[in-house]
Amino acid sequence: MKTIITIGREFGSGGHQIGKRLASDLGIPYYDKELLERAAKESGLCKEIFENQDEKPTSSFLYSLVMDTYSFGYSSNTLSEMPLSQKVFLAQYNTIKKIAKEGPCVIIGRCADYALAEDPNLLSVFIHADTELRVKRISSLYDLSDNKARDRIRKNDKSRSSYYNYYTSRDWGAANSYNLCLDSGILGFDGCIAVIKEAIKLKEEGIKHPITLIDPDIS
Template sequence: MTNNTIITIGRQFGSGGHEIGNRLSERLGIPLYDYNLIRMAAQELKIDPQKAQEVDETILGRYMASAVSGTGSGAYILFMNGTEYEQPLSEQIFEMQSKLIEKLAEQSPCIFVGRCADYILGDYSNCINTFIYAYKEDRIRRIMKLYDLNEKKAWEKIKRVDRTRKSYYEEHTDREWGSIEAHQMMFNSSLMGIDGVVDALEGIYKKWEA
């Protein structure tokens, strides 16, 4: 792999992690990859991007794959060395995203939001792995505003999305999502603010590059 500096961002839902990634991308002039990796993987696998989204980021994806593939088994039929076998569509998507992440990291410095990128690039020494979290009240306010929800609905959505992200991450990595053991550095966006976290990561990136 090249010496490109890569930033990976894991985040609680409503913590502002994606906004931090976008602002950092603009400041540093480097690309950001997130859900667009699903579209890229779908294109490589020659499947409908919308259907790929339906089975992505969920351990239930392997059971939903039949609705996408049209097979009754919940898997696509694959061939390797002349042998026919089945693989859940969710796993095909994850494997293709992993290959794309490795390829993109080789091409240029960049930012990955989610997608287990910290784990996929685990052997890459030039990777700044971060996790963004925030206080419950701040997360609720952010989601209420973004999705025009009341407080109860916002908190329900936060719990649902976090549960999905946790399951997805832990199934593929055998690490605890959001733990200090799984991430190099963690930032509380409630204490630091969005700009404060962006400032910190910009400084770390530039020092790393130097």
């Protein structure tokens, strides 16, 4: 197996659990908070900094600096002078690249699908679910009222969306931003895992299923 699976997810949709179980079933490494820990270790920055900055949007000015630095190279002096948000983004970006070179794995969020967009082994997945189902799940997990759960979902989704849209110039959660979008409310966790496994199999076997139109006049 060569496939690297990246999973974007709506808050409360179960993307974390789906990714972790998938990695366990396949016997491959899993990176969620583990990615932050590794990026912190490799960059020399403390883990708490990465946790505080995790998937939070930044200013367009900082983003421009980050991408210019990444594209054209940087010296140790330049790195030491970077704003903190810039250091965190660049460290995560580089860590994702390194992880992908080590072999198949599952990576949760952090624009990993964008960082690995040119990798032929990438399979990018987005997990979503009906809002009310997510409200019930978050209410139960965190012992919150429905209103508080709904507010937490809204804030987390907004933060993830802003972060992803800005750094990737794509639309968070839009079907054309990913290889595969799955509704965990309909499929369940087991169903999502089964579909992803089948997608991996098809990808690695190189099977292609062209679209066949029943009515040739339909485009």
